[in-house]
Amino acid sequence: MDFKPILPFEPVSTNEWPAGTHFTSQIKWDGVRMLLYFDGSTTKLINRRANDRTLQYPELTNPQAFCSAKSVILDGEIIALSDGKPSFYEIMKRDSARKSSTVTRAMQQVSITYMVFDILYLNGDWLLHLSLKERQNRLASIIKPNHLVQPVTNHDDMKALFAIVEQHELEGIVIKDLTSSYVINGKDKRWLKKKIFKDLYAVVSGVTYRGNIVNSLLLGLYDDQGQLWYIGHAGTGKLTVKDWQHVTDLVQSMTTQERPFINQPERSKEAVWITPQLVVKVSFMEWTNNKTLRHPSIQSFMKMDVSLCNFNQN
Structure with missing residues (x-):
């Protein structure tokens, strides 16, 4: 054979x-x-x-x-x-x-x-x-x-x-x-x-770029002490090319020099940090042993109350 x-x-x-x-x-x-x-x-x-x-x-x-x-x-x-x-x-x-x-x-x-x-x-x-x-x-x-x-x-x-x-x-x-x-x-x-997918609201506190367009969002959730924990990054989902351009324009006024996450994201070297104002709805398969999302997919985004973005929603 x-x-x-x-x-x-x-x-x-x-x-x-x-x-x-x-x-x-x-x-x-x-x-x-x-x-x-x-x-x-x-x-x-x-x-x-x-x-x-x-x-x-x-x-x-x-x-x-x-x-x-x-x-x-x-x-x-x-x-x-x-x-x-x-x-x-x-x-x-x-x-x-x-x-x-x-x-x-x-x-x-x-x-x-x-x-x-x-x-x-x-x-x-x-x-x-x-x-x-x-x-x-x-x-x-x-x-x-x-x-x-x-x-x-x-x-x-x-x-x-x-x-x-x-x-x-x-x-x-x-x-x-x-x-x-x-x-x-x-x-x-x-x-x-x-x-089978689950979903949650996560706050965006970092982005990566491909060329001049944002292509991935770094996601976080708050704990009971108000600390923001990195839970993964997502670059796939329901956002259109026009949506990604809108996100790119939106985050220009949100950039910050300090890392908002208490833990070290896996894409830190590529990331541009932003203040936690943008919230996305994300679907995912499960939590990993490292407390990050497996196969996260962006469903929608909005500017809204980031108090939704905590671990208690799970």
Whole structure:
């Protein structure tokens, strides 16, 4: 088998529920997307960006322990749990290891599970043209589940699954067309992802520029003592080019030499500090262990009472 990396099929974000009985739903596991290649003697683990991660996950380099195939390409998500839930920050401890000694230590600290949801190649034959349902049947016939590898389960009621995922504060769900073929380096609405986001009001006390236009906002919240804490930066969301130009014009009169945040923002060297007058509504996935927002997205901005921007809103 040629080990030339494959770029996987990706889901499209949605806020809608697709219609039809040919869709199934699965939990969206908060880990790292990983393709496993096995040619009968050699195993490779390649991530969604075609980077080799075989060193980082040696537990998965013996597919005979969990798979009966003579040769195979599997698609799935490697996860690590924290308090019984998938934790992106735990799995990053494994994925970011770059030396054998570091990997050994990380293995002792972080256990992993490979959540397998697709099969692309089996015993010399490509399965890309088959429907998802047919591929899932092939996958079920060769996977031997254990503590290290588990097949991802289908759920017919996508709304009920989403409610359960939301209740347990997981990442979201993936909705898939059971008739869909697998498109290498593809992305279309036959696979959908519906993520769970939270929102809050944050005060802007720094900006970064690309050229002469503001391209990112440094966000903060006040604690009970009135101290402003940096909680992350955001440069994506619903703001238009015209909105960014308006923000650029607006902050010209707000600049200050002193850093308003009590802690050190990660973009301090690039930042221009501003007085805390501008408030934005931000959606985000979760709080990180470092007390910053994961995947913050700007929804709207306004000049308003910054007393809204405190940790108590969470």
